Amino acid sequence: MHGMTDIEYLMAVNEIQLLKARRDRAVDTKDWALYRSLHADHHVSHNDGYERWESADVMIENVSRLLDESKTSVHHSHTPDITFQSPTTAKSIWGMEDLIFDTATGELLIHGFGFYHETYEKIDGKWLFNSRQLKRTLVREKPESK
């Protein structure tokens, strides 16, 4: 009941997957300008272990500090479950695995698993992130090996 043709639906699914791919690449290559450009100004982030960040600017300030050059991150996302509320609003759940390394020593600090719960909005013809909540199923701190 989302008011789109089959092809419009498939194109929108593809555009949201592209948005997600860019976000994961932007965070792991520390391309904060790209990262910011993928999020609506009013984006809300809520990740286990952190307070809510109520705007994209607050988010980028925190994320770029938490994942500065002293950390190397890997974020891999899989198997999106995307549903549409309208032709311009959607939500999704993605399986995820992340690894955070100490850049200087190479030590694996965190190996985590969980699900990203996200919402998206098409603004001026472009899909953007509206919100993201990471719900973790497991965090291994300083595990012996992957």
Add this chain to the structure above:
Amino acid sequence: MAALSPLEKLMALDAIGLLKARRDRACDTKDWDLYASLHAPDHVSENGDYGRWTSAAEMMLYVPKSMEHLTTLHHSHTPEIEFESPTKAHGIWAMEGMSFWQQDGSDHWFQAFGHYFETYEKRGGGWLFTSRKLTYYCIRKSEGAIFPPKLDD
């Protein structure tokens, strides 16, 4: 240039996704005939391990040799594919790679995270790889590991 229709674009995205899936599988199962068949003759490869190969034939001289004694894993995720024309596209894929081998009687491993930067062309009705560049942003290996394997012995 006539643009792709939405349906043509979706079909092309699917075909390029299939090409990529076959490449990763061919690599890890060492199916080198399949691997070669996915690449245009003028394919250019570039990676941090071995530098630059300027044809598919040159790539096929070295890739099987480099993996001869390795058990490999190549997993690719979250593609960003864009079309320059109905028959030309480029893509970025997040990747994890692992290799396992024996060295002087001990188990060793190499793990890398990075991105594939690739180009594709539709030639003779099918999509083929025309270039691949692999960049790593994180690598790890077991203590004492000799990696990448030498190709000149």
